[in-house]
Amino acid sequence: MSPVDVKPKHPAMERQDPAVLPAREDEFGGVTVEMKKQDRALSPEAFSRLLRNSMLLWKRQGKNGVWIRFSRGLENLHEVAAREGFENHHAQPDYLMMAFWIPKTTPCTLPGSATHRVTIGAIVLNDRTKEVLVVQEKKGKFRGVWKIPTGTVNEGENTHVAAVREVKEETGIDTEFLKILSVKELHNALFSWSELTFICALRPTSFDIQVEESEIDAAEWMPMEKFEAQPFATKDEVCRHVVEICRVQLGGVSTGFTPRGVMSVLENKSCVLYHNAQDLKD
Amino acid sequence: MSPVDVKPKHPAMERQDPAVLPAREDEFGGVTVEMKKQDRALSPEAFSRLLRNSMLLWKRQGKNGVWIRFSRGLENLHEVAAREGFENHHAQPDYLMMAFWIPKTTPCTLPGSATHRVTIGAIVLNDRTKEVLVVQEKKGKFRGVWKIPTGTVNEGENTHVAAVREVKEETGIDTEFLKILSVKELHNALFSWSELTFICALRPTSFDIQVEESEIDAAEWMPMEKFEAQPFATKDEVCRHVVEICRVQLGGVSTGFTPRGVMSVLENKSCVLYHNAQDLKD
Structure with a gap:
C-alpha cells in the first residue's frame, strides 16, 4: 500500500473515518495487507494508527485471520504489529509474514507454516x-x-x-x-x-x-x-x-513408485503422482 | 545474551576491545547468537555497536555463516540486523531467525528454510x-x-x-x-x-x-x-x-509402503522407514 495514495485511489475509504490499511479478502474470511518497499516512507506511528483503525474495522466486519506481509526494508514496522498482538507466521529472505486471529471463541484455523x-x-x-x-x-x-x-x-x-x-x-x-x-x-x-x-x-x-x-x-x-x-x-x-x-x-x-505427471482440475495445477504403475495396468 | 552480564560472565571478553555478542560456534564454521527476551533492555544503538564489533571479529576469525535468533519481543532489533545486511531465514510464532553469509568468494552453503x-x-x-x-x-x-x-x-x-x-x-x-x-x-x-x-x-x-x-x-x-x-x-x-x-x-x-521404526546411529535419533516389506523378506 502507499499511504499517500490511499484516499485518491480508494474513494470508498474517504467515507471511512478514520483511514485504514488496504487489504485483500480471502475465501476463508481473512484479510491480507501487503506492506511494500515503497511504504518505507510511513512512520511507525502512522502505521500504528492505521493498523489500529483497520483492526477495529475488520473486527466489526467479522473477519477472522489477518495477515500482514512486510517486505524487506520495513523491519521498523515489525515491532508495531507485534505490539498489537501479531505473531510471526513465516519468513523468506525478502519478507516477514505476521498473522493475527481475531475470533476469541473460535479456535485459530490459519494454516501453519512449512514444516x-x-x-x-x-x-x-x-x-x-x-x-x-x-x-x-x-x-x-x-x-x-x-x-x-x-x-x-x-x-x-x-x-x-x-x-x-x-x-x-x-x-x-x-x-x-x-x-x-x-x-x-x-x-x-x-x-x-x-x-x-x-x-x-x-x-x-x-x-x-x-x-x-x-x-x-x-x-x-x-x-x-x-x-x-x-x-x-x-x-x-x-x-x-x-x-x-x-x-x-x-x-x-x-x-517402488514411479512418477507420472497429471493435471489437477481442482487445484488448476499440474502435479506429479508417484505410484506403483503395475497396479494400475489391469 | 544479557548485555549487562557479558563482562563478568565472560572474562575472556574483557581482553577484547570492544565488546562483542556472545555466540555459539557450529561444526560448519558458523556462529549463532541468541537474543532472548531479557535482552529487551538493550537499545537498538547498543545492539548495533555490539553487532558491528562482532562482525569484525567473526570476519577476522574466518567464520562463514552468522545466525541471529531474535525472540519475540525484540522486534525493535530486526531493523538493526537488516541494516547490517542480515536477511530473514525463517520465523516461528516465538522468534525470527536472520542470517548473514560472510565469505565474498565462496557461495553461500547455509541450509535453506523448510520448503x-x-x-x-x-x-x-x-x-x-x-x-x-x-x-x-x-x-x-x-x-x-x-x-x-x-x-x-x-x-x-x-x-x-x-x-x-x-x-x-x-x-x-x-x-x-x-x-x-x-x-x-x-x-x-x-x-x-x-x-x-x-x-x-x-x-x-x-x-x-x-x-x-x-x-x-x-x-x-x-x-x-x-x-x-x-x-x-x-x-x-x-x-x-x-x-x-x-x-x-x-x-x-x-x-504400498508400510512403516517401520528404526534407529539412526549417525543421527542419534529414531525415525520411520516406509517401504515395501515383502521385498526385504527374502
Whole structure:
C-alpha cells in the first residue's frame, strides 16, 4: 500500500473515518495487507494508527485471520504489529509474514507454516559389475564414511528431478530416474523441522566420475561387498536398510513408485503422482 | 545474551576491545547468537555497536555463516540486523531467525528454510460392502464434492499417525494404518511452498460415523460406484487416480509402503522407514 495514495485511489475509504490499511479478502474470511518497499516512507506511528483503525474495522466486519506481509526494508514496522498482538507466521529472505486471529471463541484455523524439508538419497547401481555409486562428504556427520549421494530437494522442484540433479552435481554421473524405493521420516532434523528422505533407484547412463570438489571428498563405483562391510553399515539401521534395498534392487525384484505427471482440475495445477504403475495396468 | 552480564560472565571478553555478542560456534564454521527476551533492555544503538564489533571479529576469525535468533519481543532489533545486511531465514510464532553469509568468494552453503507442507489423503474401505469413507468439507476448493478425508501432518508427527488421527477427527472412525499407496507432489500450493500428499490405505475398525462439525459438512460410507460417478472424479486426474487406487486396493493386490521404526546411529535419533516389506523378506 502507499499511504499517500490511499484516499485518491480508494474513494470508498474517504467515507471511512478514520483511514485504514488496504487489504485483500480471502475465501476463508481473512484479510491480507501487503506492506511494500515503497511504504518505507510511513512512520511507525502512522502505521500504528492505521493498523489500529483497520483492526477495529475488520473486527466489526467479522473477519477472522489477518495477515500482514512486510517486505524487506520495513523491519521498523515489525515491532508495531507485534505490539498489537501479531505473531510471526513465516519468513523468506525478502519478507516477514505476521498473522493475527481475531475470533476469541473460535479456535485459530490459519494454516501453519512449512514444516518439512525434503531430501533424496540416490541408489545408482551398475547392474553389470554389481557396484554402487558412493561418495564421501567433506563436512558433517557423514564425514569419513562411504554413502550414497544425498541432497536437498529445492522449493518447487520435483523429487525425481532433484535425484537426477544431485547425482550429476556430486559425481558427474548421468542417470535416468527409475523409482522411489523407500521414504525416511525424521523429526527435529534442522531447527524444529521434520525431514522426509526419498530413497530412489536411478539407472546410470554414464560411468566416468567427476567429483564436485567443494562438498565432496571422493566418489567411486564400489563393489556391494565393500559397501556393506563398512562398520557403520551394520551399526546404523538406516544404512543397513539402504544396503538391503540395494541388494533387492540388484536382484531385480524391488517394488517402488514411479512418477507420472497429471493435471489437477481442482487445484488448476499440474502435479506429479508417484505410484506403483503395475497396479494400475489391469 | 544479557548485555549487562557479558563482562563478568565472560572474562575472556574483557581482553577484547570492544565488546562483542556472545555466540555459539557450529561444526560448519558458523556462529549463532541468541537474543532472548531479557535482552529487551538493550537499545537498538547498543545492539548495533555490539553487532558491528562482532562482525569484525567473526570476519577476522574466518567464520562463514552468522545466525541471529531474535525472540519475540525484540522486534525493535530486526531493523538493526537488516541494516547490517542480515536477511530473514525463517520465523516461528516465538522468534525470527536472520542470517548473514560472510565469505565474498565462496557461495553461500547455509541450509535453506523448510520448503514443504505434508498432508495425507486417507482411503478407508469397507471390504465387505465395497464402500469408501467420504466427507464433504465446509470451506475451500473441495466444497460440494465427496472426497476422501484429508489433513495436514503436524510438525514432528509421523505420517502414518497423522492419517489415523485425521480420519478419527473428521469422521469418528477408528482405523489401523495399512500402507502408503501413492505420493502426490504439488508446487506453489500455499505461499510459495510445495506440498506432498501421502495417499494411504487404512482399515476401519469401527463403522459409526461422528461428523466433526466445525470443518466437515457430512461424512458417509459411499458405494464405490457412486463415488466414481461424481463428475469431478472423471474430470480431475488426481481424483481419478484416487478412484483407481481404491479399486486396486479393494481387489487386494495393491502395492504400498508400510512403516517401520528404526534407529539412526549417525543421527542419534529414531525415525520411520516406509517401504515395501515383502521385498526385504527374502
